[in-house]
Amino acid sequence: MTPVMPKLSVIVIVYNMREQAMNTLHSLSPAYQKNIAxxxxxxxxxxxxxxHNLNETDIKKTLPNARYFLRDEQGVSPVHAINFAFQQCxxxxxxxxxxxxxxxxxxxxxxxxxxxxxxxxxxxxxPGYNLGPVxxxxxxxxxxxxxxxxxxxxxxxxxxxxxxxFDISSLGGANPTGVINPLLESNCVFASKTSFEKIGWADTAxxxxxxxxxxxxxxxxLGMLRETNHYFILPGEGSFHxxxxxxxxxxxxxxxxxxREQMLKQFARQINKRWGVFSVLKxxxxxxxxxxxxxxxxxxxxxxxxxxxxxxxxxxMTAHWIDDLTRLKSDRQESA
Amino acid sequence: MAEQALNTIYTLSAQHQRNIKxxxxxxxxxxxxxxQNIDTxxxxxxxxxxxxxxxxEKGVSxxxxxxxxxxxxxxxxxxxxxxxxxxxxxxxxEYxxxxxxxxxxxxxxxPGYNLGPDxxxxxKSLNYNEATEQALLNDxxxxxxxxxxFDIANISEAxxxxxxxxxxxxxxxxxxxxxxxRIGGADEAFHFPGGGGLNxxxxxxxxxxKETEYFFILPGEGSFHxxxxxxxTTERSxxxxxxxxxxxxxxxxxxxKFKGLExxxxxxxxxxxxxxxxLHYSSERAEKRFARKNEAHExxxxxxxxxxxxxxxxx
Numbered sequence: 001m002t003p004v005m006p007k008l009s010v011i012v013i014v015y016n017m018r019e020q021a022m023n024t025l026h027s028l029s030p031a032y033q034k035n036i037a038x039x040x041x042x043x044x045x046x047x048x049x050x051x052h053n054l055n056e057t058d059i060k061k062t063l064p065n066a067r068y069f070l071r072d073e074q075g076v077s078p079v080h081a082i083n084f085a086f087q088q089c090x091x092x093x094x095x096x097x098x099x100x101x102x103x104x105x106x107x108x109x110x111x112x113x114x115x116x117x118x119x120x121x122x123x124x125x126x127p128g129y130n131l132g133p134v135x136x137x138x139x140x141x142x143x144x145x146x147x148x149x150x151x152x153x154x155x156x157x158x159x160x161x162x163x164x165x166f167d168i169s170s171l172g173g174a175n176p177t178g179v180i181n182p183l184l185e186s187n188c189v190f191a192s193k194t195s196f197e198k199i200g201w202a203d204t205a206x207x208x209x210x211x212x213x214x215x216x217x218x219x220x221x222l223g224m225l226r227e228t229n230h231y232f233i234l235p236g237e238g239s240f241h242x243x244x245x246x247x248x249x250x251x252x253x254x255x256x257x258x259x260r261e262q263m264l265k266q267f268a269r270q271i272n273k274r275w276g277v278f279s280v281l282k283x284x285x286x287x288x289x290x291x292x293x294x295x296x297x298x299x300x301x302x303x304x305x306x307x308x309x310x311x312x313x314x315x316x317m318t319a320h321w322i323d324d325l326t327r328l329k330s331d332r333q334e335s336a
Numbered sequence: 337m338a339e340q341a342l343n344t345i346y347t348l349s350a351q352h353q354r355n356i357k358x359x360x361x362x363x364x365x366x367x368x369x370x371x372q373n374i375d376t377x378x379x380x381x382x383x384x385x386x387x388x389x390x391x392x393e394k395g396v397s398x399x400x401x402x403x404x405x406x407x408x409x410x411x412x413x414x415x416x417x418x419x420x421x422x423x424x425x426x427x428x429x430e431y432x433x434x435x436x437x438x439x440x441x442x443x444x445x446x447p448g449y450n451l452g453p454d455x456x457x458x459x460k461s462l463n464y465n466e467a468t469e470q471a472l473l474n475d476x477x478x479x480x481x482x483x484x485x486f487d488i489a490n491i492s493e494a495x496x497x498x499x500x501x502x503x504x505x506x507x508x509x510x511x512x513x514x515x516x517x518r519i520g521g522a523d524e525a526f527h528f529p530g531g532g533g534l535n536x537x538x539x540x541x542x543x544x545x546k547e548t549e550y551f552f553i554l555p556g557e558g559s560f561h562x563x564x565x566x567x568x569t570t571e572r573s574x575x576x577x578x579x580x581x582x583x584x585x586x587x588x589x590x591x592x593k594f595k596g597l598e599x600x601x602x603x604x605x606x607x608x609x610x611x612x613x614x615l616h617y618s619s620e621r622a623e624k625r626f627a628r629k630n631e632a633h634e635x636x637x638x639x640x641x642x643x644x645x646x647x648x649x650x651x
Binding site for chain 2: 034035106107114117118163180235236284285286287288289290291292293296297299300303304306307310314320
């Protein structure tokens with residue numbers, strides 16, 4: 001039984017990652033997410049058909065508040081799946097997880113609803129981590145693989161305490177210097193339905209594998225909206241990438257370094273064309289949420305990295321959060 | 337503390353507080369008459385949302401003045417600064433209203449700092465006085481950027497290990513008016529100078545109320561004590577002895593088991609460059625505390641166990 005009017009819709013896009021996606025969905029379940037009721041939210045699972053599809057009955061067992069859609073996709077980008085998912089969302093606040101292989105910690109949804117109470121147009125970013133010691137495209141070089149990952153996940157009994165995911169993880173490529181430095185993107189990002197509508201949902205021009213730079217584009221677009229007055233980061237929560245054959249994170253053995261670089265160049269060209277020169281979102285984050293023992297080492301390093309960045313910017317007489325000033329300026333111009 | 341109090345009220349005014357309108361809040365100033373009362377002309381010039389009462393007080397405790405202040409409050413959310421010598425950073429009010437939107441009975445606490453190089457009760461040994469403090473304040477141009485106060489401050493005795501360790505008290509705490517009523521306001525039995533253990537008592541009582549499900553700390557904000565010859569913040573040889581009686585009074589309320597409030601804080605707010613060193617230090621100290629608790633198989637936040645919300649009490 002799905003709720004009549006959830007407060008929050010969470011979109012999970014899935015393609016060819018059955019086991020990882022089931023972990024992700026478990027981490028979104030009412031049994032795992034704390035201080036939130038099943039009726040408060042819905043999870044929209046949209047899968048592009050592959051040889052390893054999810055089983056709807058299994059999903060319902062884990063996530064009674066999920067709605068599952070299996071669709072055929074001829075292209076290689078998730079962009080149409082995302083837009084299809086947007087159409088299914090009934091809540092005024094939407095979370096987008098473009099990659100179904102990302103598990104969450106237990107209070108992401110609680111804090112998102114808190115942020116929404118503070119500002120219905122809040123933007124909430126969950127920092128990204130990789131399970132294992134390195135970025136996943138380097139996994140093979142470090143003898144890290146799915147078997148080891150599975151073993152480590154079993155060892156920490158993550159279903160009992162999801163914060164232990166921090167114990168077996170490293171910082172993600174989108175936020176390599178932590179949570180108080182600008183994030184390149186967030187693979188678990190929340191904003192109002194109105195905000196997603198204002199940025200034109202997912203731009204269907206992003207047709208490259210995995211969407212190319214689509215997620216970066218959407219993150220910056222949301223962050224620069226006039227209505228996005230509150231930009232929150234959850235310093236004690238995380239979205240944890242599991243090893244699978246993702247487009248930018250797949251094992252180097254399956255993709256030559258040259259091919260990967262070539263692909264990333266294409267992605268960069270497309271996004272730079274959109275923005276002139278694309279830049280990460282430099283807005284001062286409002287921290288929200290508790291920081292457990294497991295996440296403290298990352299907060300400590302984030303703070304250290306922030307101090308290094310602030311000193312560098314001070315030396316160059318550069319604003320710490322230039323996009324806050326840009327927004328303020330355009331606000332004033334529009335008001336005038 | 338007329339000058340210090342005017343600094344404090346300036347920091348609370350809409351001239352200094354950001355992202356908030358003067359009409360969103362009121363500042364209630366209650367003064368026990370002394371030979372150095374606040375210059376009311378200068379006070380009212382700081383904003384149109386200031387209400388002032390000067391009262392006669394025969395005792396030496398601020399308890400009755402606090403109750404007079406609570407009675408004057410018209411808003412559903414009330415912040416208490418028991419010591420008028422505490423300047424605050426520019427987004428305390430904004431974040432407090434954010435927390436109030438999350439939960440009308442939230443408890444919000446602002447970490448404490450002392451202006452200057454060390455604790456104020458060591459002032460004589462450090463040759464620290466009002467003049468040296470004034471020079472420091474001038475140096476950082478705090479009226480332009482209130483976060484620069486972090487650059488000339490040290491961490492307070494109430495929270496010496498940072499924001500992830502239990503606080504003994506908080507000199508800038510905000511919660512619902514209903515919560516203040518629930519704890520019966522300020523207990524006037526706390527008759528010692530400065531209220532003795534009154535602030536510690538109220539802080540813990542607010543924190544353990546079952547209605548206080550949400551316990552927020554503002555990691556990037558602060559309340560900064562200015563040196564002013566306060567009761568427990570001036571160097572004197574009999575300080576320990578002087579604090580003994582208030583301590584026993586406090587212990588008598590808590591059956592000899594008074595301690596800091598051990599609740600997991602929900603962080604709220606940005607952390608500017610000047611405050612990063614304290615966040616880093618807090619995180620370092622948190623790791624040590626958690627490691628110690630882990631070894632002893634003790635819950636991290638035992639005061640949370642009486643509340644319904646899930647918190648991180650796992651080993």
